Amino acid sequence: MSRQANRATDSKKMNSELFTLTYGALVTQLCKDYENDEEVNKQLDKMGYNIGVRLIEDFLARSSIGRCQDFRETADVIAKVAFKMYLGITPSVTNWSPAGDEFSLILENNPLVDFVELPDNHSTLIYSNLLCGVLRGALEMVQMAVDVKFAQDTLRGDSVTEIRMKFIKRIEENLPAGDE
Amino acid sequence: MEARFTRGKSAILERPLSRPKTEVSVSAFALLFSEVVQYCQSRVYSVSELQARLAELGQRVGASLLDVLVLREKNGKRETKVLNILLFIKVSVWRSLFGKEADKLEQANDDDKTYYIIEKEPLVNTYISVPKENSTLNCAAFTGGIIEAILTHSGFPAKVTVHWHKGTTLMIKFDEAVITRDKVLEGR
Secondary structure (H helix, E strand, C coil), rough: CCCCCCCCCCCCCEEEEHHHHHHHHHHHHHHHHHCCCCHHHHHHHHHHHHHHHHHHHHHHHHHCCCCCCCHHHHHHHHHHHHHHHCCCCCCCCEECCCCCEEEEEEEEHHHHHCCCCCCCCHHCCCCCCCCHHHHHHHHHCCCEEEEEEECCCCCHHCEEEEEEEEEEEEECCCCCCCCC | CCCHCCCCCCHHHHHHCCCCCCEEEHHHHHHHHHHHHHHHHCCCCCCCHHHHHHHHHHHHHHHHHHHHHHHHHCCCCCCCCCCHHHHHHHHHHHHHHCCCCCCCEEECCCCCCCCEEEEECCCHCCCCCCHHCCCCCCCCCCHHHHHHHHHHHHHCCEEEEEEEEECCCEEEEECCHHHHHHHHHHHC
């Protein structure tokens, strides 16, 4: 995506409203095109995954962050660097499982849901599911398989938005066929 | 009473409408927009259908944006003249969407219904390379949709089309009635 010339260390910013409304228009379109919320959720996750796969390169180039030592460091980088860089928010990292393989990101402000209200007939829609896909796709590119899902969502009346992330395994480095 | 009024689900209604300071990175938008384009592409057969789909999405954005912009930028005052609504788009709408004014606003020499908004490098096209076999594709059709919705919902029904000319040119063609009305207003 970003060409060498405009790969500034500090990424350019823009008003979040265009971003929010574009996302809203996309979700609305998906709701029209697919029969049920399940399918829409799946599609959002898939799109997010595609974004994540591409975003990680942009992220590594801009942030010049090296390999994380452990999952805790990964969690911190996601919350404090990645979310900050792309969405301008810093979620808090909490609720670690005793084994240290599972945590929650608490988003106080989710820019995707500004102006949004879920109508009653879309009660199973996971509106921001794109984010799960993004996290999953990006981490997969750095050899981490994770399970990401929304545990709480302000759109459904919860007091905060909570994304739960679980470490599954380290992916063995296999160079894709035909790649040097 | 409906649950959403009592559960506090509609906190959205309590929030001020004044300009928020929130920002996201252009990369985030570029990646999202790229997915939007790919999704639309997967469901159509031609460039014109793809542009029509992008425009449709843009119209939704424009329709949601209009009221809040009029309130913030104009204190709720609506424009009644063609030239003023065009300036509103060139200056206020553009600035809030893209952080800058549009490069140029021009009127067609030979047609009083037609105006052009010219943008050398539209934000939405910054990270898009158009494939050779589809060289007419211009994803700013999305922006065209936004503008069309803003004009139409402001009472200036128009068709907006997008062309590769001096960068990207949005061609705004107002309905006959709009221009007639404008002339009557002028005469007063």
